[in-house]
Each structure stands twice: as structure tokens, then as C-alpha cells.
Amino acid sequence: MAGKVRDIMTGSPVTVSPQDDIITVAKKMRDEDIGAVLVTDGGDLRGLVTDRDLVVRGLVQGGDLTKVDVGGVCSEATASVSPDDSLESAAKLMREHAVRRLPVVEDGRPVGIVSLGDLAIEKDEQSAVADISAAKPNV
Template sequence: MATKVRDIMTGSPTSVSPELDIVTVARAMRDEDIGAVLVADSDTLYGLVTDRDLVVRGLAAGDDPRQTKVAGVCSDVTATVGPDDSLDTAADRMRERSVRRLPVIENGRPIGIVSLGDLAIAEGAQSALADISAAKGNT
């Protein structure tokens, strides 16, 4: 049974430069079939951008999406976890900050992402949230 963040996190997370335009980032997310990427430059983590951020903060703002930089629409990282933190610690941080994803940081560098869905699946394969989280996404 998984007890640590490293047991359930998505390792080697996709990251994009803060200078990329949101169209390029959206295409990368589509091509990799993911809903969130880290916004980082070298080893500096600037934020996390979700598909919802791209739509709500990017497209809905009415600016040219080919000129809008992802740094302007990403969410600030308000909490992180370490790979050896417990799943309870990750869940507590998500609850405290009202977030669904946490970057996993080791030695100051992002090495993964843990999501609410990851926690749900780890907690029990029979739960409704685990079923939803494990289901194939809409295409």
C-alpha cells in the first residue's frame, strides 16, 4: 500500500518555459494528454498551468493567444510536497490551499506532481472518486 508521495506521484513532469505562448502550451498538453504542466525555467518553478487556466485566464481575456505568455496565466504555486512526505500531508496541504495538484520538490527542484485523483486512487480503488479519477478522459 502506498504511504509516501513518491509512491503515487507522476514523475518527470512536463514543464514549459514561462515565455511560451498559450497556444504552444495547449498543444503540448493535448499531445501528451495531460491537464496540467509546470511553468519553470531551468530549475526555478514559477507556477502551474492547467487547461482551465488557459481557457479562463488566457482565451477568455480576449488577448491574442499566440502572443499571451503562459507566465501571465499560470497559477502561483502556494504549496508543495516532498517525495517522502506522507499521503496525509499531501491531502492536508491540498485541503488547506484548496488545490487539486501539488508540485513535488526535492533538493529545490520539481521532480513530480501529485493530484487529488492520485490520492483518491491510493486511498481505495473502490471509492467513487477513485473510479472517476481512473476513468479515461473525454476526447
């Protein structure tokens, strides 16, 4: 059984620039079949944007969506973990900050993402969250 974040995280995270427009980011998420990307500026983590953020904070603005920068709709990275942090530490941070995903940062640079689903699969594989997270995506 895994004990460290590095054992279950998704490595090589997809990143975007704060200046990227939300249409470009949405297409990248579609093409990569992912629901969240890290927002970086010069390699430094600035935030995280989810498919929900794109809709709730971006799409509703209307107008020319190619002029809506992802930096204005992303969530600030209020918490992150190290690859060597324990899974318990990651779960505690998710609970404290009420988030479903945590950026994984090493030497100041993002190296992965760990999700609530990743933790559920590892810690309680019989749970409904683990079942849903392990299921093949609908296409």
C-alpha cells in the same frame, strides 16, 4: 499500500517556460494527454497551469493568443511536497490550499505532480473520485 508521495506521484513532469505562449502550452497538453503542466524558470518552479487556467485566464483575453504568455495565466505554486512526504501530509496541504494538484519538489527542482485523483485511487479506491480518476480518458 503506498505511504509516500513518491509511490503515487506522476514523475518526470512536463514543464514549460513562463514565456511560452498559451497556444504552444495547450498543444503540449493535448499531445501529452495531460491537464496540467509545471511552469519553471531556469529549472526553478514558478507555478502550475491547468487546461482550465488556459481558458479562464488566457483564452478570454482574445486577440492574438500567441502573444499571451503562460506566466501571466498560471497559478503560483503556493504549496509543494517532497517525494518523501506522507500521503496524509499531501492531502492536508491540498485541503488547506484548496488545490487539486501539488508539485513534487526535491532539492529545489520539480520531479513530479501528485493529484487529488492519485490520492483517491490510493486511499479510497471505492470512491467516485477514484473511479473517475482511474477511468480511461474519452477520446
